[in-house]
């Protein structure tokens with residue numbers, strides 16, 4: 001018997017006023033797999049991620065995340081996902097450790113401190129664990145956002161542009177987080193403009209264009225030429 005995919009999106013539409021940000025996206029993503037979301041600026045990747053995170057409601061279509069309907073059970077969706085947004089999400093006057101404390105408290109987690117410390121070390125944020133994030137560089141903030149998304153070992157891990165402005169050690173730590181999540185059976189969705197890193201991190205790739213899905217394929221099939229052709 002085949003397993004229901006962890007993420008199911010059918011004919012998703014998202015409208016902001018006059019703008020149709022997503023206009024008919026279909027995708028599925030399985031547990032234990034990582035799926036890359038690719039496409040040019042404005043293709044609808046971040047909006048799709050926001051719907052999957054329970055942050056933006058779908059205007060129309062069917063979206064299920066680990067069995068929770070994004071239209072009717074946004075709280076249920078939020079509980080099962082770990083979400084690294086493309087921008088924002090951090091409190092400038094709080095430290096990384098305070099961010100972890102807040103996240104753990106909201107999720108009623110016990111015994112999170114060792115994992116929190118380990119993640120901060122892996123992302124080379126241990127030395128700044130008690131410094132307010134307002135002074136962080138862009139790359140440091142991105143790394144902390146990945147740590148926060150991964151802390152509670154979510155069923156569905158959503159990473160929106162996690163490599164943006166991140167140095168090679170941060171990239172390596174992020175790839176490890178993705179590999180660990182897959183190994184424990186989580187479903188990972190990762191949006192990026194970096195095809196090579198998408199191929200390294202993910203087994204499958206979905207390409208969006210103008211709010212639509214234009215292709216879904218094994219990541220290995222996404223050659224540079226094929227990718228460019230899909231973007232145009």
Ligand SMILES: Nc1ncnc2c1ncn2[C@@H]1O[C@H](COP(=O)(O)OP(=O)(O)OP(=O)(O)O)[C@@H](O)[C@H]1O
Pocket residue numbers: 016019020021022039040041042043044045046047048086
């Ligand atoms: N809150 C909003 N209000 C109005 N329009 C929006 C809003 N959010 C997104 N859009 C529009 O929806 C479209 C898709 O945006 P989205 O951010 O999802 O694309 P993206 O693929 O993530 O782009 P990028 O690669 O630049 O991050 C764009 O035309 C964008 O301007």
